[in-house]
Amino acid sequence: MQWFDAIIQGVLLGGMYAQYALGMALMFGVMRIVNIAHGDVMILLSLIAVSLAGVLPVGNVGLIVVIVPIAVAVGWVLQKFILNRVVGADPLPSLIATFGLSIALQNLMLEVWSADTRSLPNSGVASASFQIGPFYVGLLPVIVLICAFVLTGGLDAVLRWTRFGRGLRAAAADTEAAAMTGVDPKRIIGGMGSIWGAFLGAMVLGVAQAVGLRIDPGLGILFGHLVFLLVLATRPEGIMARKK
Amino acid sequence: MSTIKNLHVSRATPSSRIAMSLGAIVLVGLVTMPWWATSGNIRWAIELCCYIAIAQMWNLLAGYAGLVSVGQQAFIGVSGYMLFVLAQNFGVNPFLAVPLSLIAPAILAVPTYFLLKRLDGPYFAIGTWVVAEAVRLGISNIDYLNAGAGLTLRVMTQYSQHEREVAFVILCALLLLTTIGGSYWLLRSRHGLALTAMRDNPKAAASQGVNVGKLRFYIFVAAAVGTGFAGSIYYMAQLRITPAAGFDPFWASMSIFIVMVGGIGAIEGAIIGALIYFFADRLFGEYGSAYLIVLGLLTLIIALYARGGVWGLLQKLGDHPWFPVRRKLIVEE
Numbered sequence: 178m179q180w181f182d183a184i185i186q187g188v189l190l191g192g193m194y195a196q197y198a199l200g201m202a203l204m205f206g207v208m209r210i211v212n213i214a215h216g217d218v219m220i221l222l223s224l225i226a227v228s229l230a231g232v233l234p235v236g237n238v239g240l241i242v243v244i245v246p247i248a249v250a251v252g253w254v255l256q257k258f259i260l261n262r263v264v265g266a267d268p269l270p271s272l273i274a275t276f277g278l279s280i281a282l283q284n285l286m287l288e289v290w291s292a293d294t295r296s297l298p299n300s301g302v303a304s305a306s307f308q309i310g311p312f313y314v315g316l317l318p319v320i321v322l323i324c325a326f327v328l329t330g331g332l333d334a335v336l337r338w339t340r341f342g343r344g345l346r347a348a349a350a351d352t353e354a355a356a357m358t359g360v361d362p363k364r365i366i367g368g369m370g371s372i373w374g375a376f377l378g379a380m381v382l383g384v385a386q387a388v389g390l391r392i393d394p395g396l397g398i399l400f401g402h403l404v405f406l407l408v409l410a411t412r413p414e415g416i417m418a419r420k421k
Numbered sequence: 422m423s424t425i426k427n428l429h430v431s432r433a434t435p436s437s438r439i440a441m442s443l444g445a446i447v448l449v450g451l452v453t454m455p456w457w458a459t460s461g462n463i464r465w466a467i468e469l470c471c472y473i474a475i476a477q478m479w480n481l482l483a484g485y486a487g488l489v490s491v492g493q494q495a496f497i498g499v500s501g502y503m504l505f506v507l508a509q510n511f512g513v514n515p516f517l518a519v520p521l522s523l524i525a526p527a528i529l530a531v532p533t534y535f536l537l538k539r540l541d542g543p544y545f546a547i548g549t550w551v552v553a554e555a556v557r558l559g560i561s562n563i564d565y566l567n568a569g570a571g572l573t574l575r576v577m578t579q580y581s582q583h584e585r586e587v588a589f590v591i592l593c594a595l596l597l598l599t600t601i602g603g604s605y606w607l608l609r610s611r612h613g614l615a616l617t618a619m620r621d622n623p624k625a626a627a628s629q630g631v632n633v634g635k636l637r638f639y640i641f642v643a644a645a646v647g648t649g650f651a652g653s654i655y656y657m658a659q660l661r662i663t664p665a666a667g668f669d670p671f672w673a674s675m676s677i678f679i680v681m682v683g684g685i686g687a688i689e690g691a692i693i694g695a696l697i698y699f700f701a702d703r704l705f706g707e708y709g710s711a712y713l714i715v716l717g718l719l720t721l722i723i724a725l726y727a728r729g730g731v732w733g734l735l736q737k738l739g740d741h742p743w744f745p746v747r748r749k750l751i752v753e754e
Binding site: 205209210211259262263268269270271272273274276277278279280281282283284285287288393396398399402403405406409 | 483489491536537539540541542543546547548551552554555558559562674677681685710711713714716717718719720721722723724725728
């Protein structure tokens, strides 16, 4: 029973990871670059949201409406002035550029917001929970999980069915010159840069950490890493990679 | 018809002769430090030597073998821990334990490489980070290694400060000789040509008969051992090691910064970068996060506009290599 509970908590934790991973998976899938500053930009936007909450009386849901356009603007600047200059066959420039940006952003945030923990004004959602049988489930993690599911499904649908999505997939295929060498371009999106693959990976990571935590509080994160290495050793093309 | 009377291949240049002489003077200066420098300066010298060695090893990996690792701290940590266990728990002479501790990074590097070799570029980088984090978390959970609290090298108290300093400067000189000298020797050897070819284009190199996979494996293990050597010396000088310090991702950040700013793919670059980093840290370290913002932005700017770093800019002013690896045919008629 305790283990079943660990799996539920792990899946909920995975929902949060899935949201983090979604943007990364899209970038990986289309541009083949790793944005080391991805997490820092995420935290930057969260901190902006927390600061805005103090001055804008729009409520936590209203904040999302405000923060998303800001996120789009930040993303556009990042893409236009940094990422587009380092995209290429050589992975080193993009890795180094985003690494430098990551260090700069982290310390900039430390200067501006200090190292204190901050949170949005509590509207009761964060601490609310409900009971299913013998298990207690937090309301906020469930909302996060549902959002992650909807976002993943939405992005997948956009990539699959719209003209824009087809363009993105073609761009992904072109940079790899995959079509020329006879590799089915679909595999690239379906492989490591897979959208649902990222979702599933996040779930696996969340469950592994939650189970590890139950065994020993010191083992939680280690279990996540070990699962990563295990997947690498047994299925290096990723959990969701399509078979040829 | 004129006949060619004398033909020879030359590699040394006037600049390299000056650099070699200076290098020898620096080494002699380093080894004699306990007799003329203060203890504080010796500590700085040890630190600088470790930075140069770690950065040079990263340069060999990223600059030549095309293996971008952000997990070199794994090898620093394991050899540091190996040293502490050998000296403290098994009673091995600590100075003798330094070379012995290099077994640990070598043993760790082999499975790491075989696990990660299928990944390229960014995937490889992430893989090395995960391995380093897994090793750190693993060691944090081992009670024999005092878990998260770390180990202290108490056996060092049996040596006088002077004895320790003499041993440290000799170890540092050996460290520089093996990492810088070793890299130079490697790049001038037959494998050096293959490595340079790999740096420029791995696929073309493979088509010319370079065994890219095998060479990468050797470089990865050699770099792990070289990095571990620096780690052992560094933590022996610190007298303390904890999982948080020994496996600090800062080591990877520092290597990236030094090599990118100094100039990737050149031995000179790692040395210049280490000197810049070391003195910038001394001069501006007190500004804390503002200093790190500048450091981060500098790395970003170099990745965007000056991929060759400071050494690349110096090369544009004139070709004066310190460690020439090219051969020149000199014809005397």
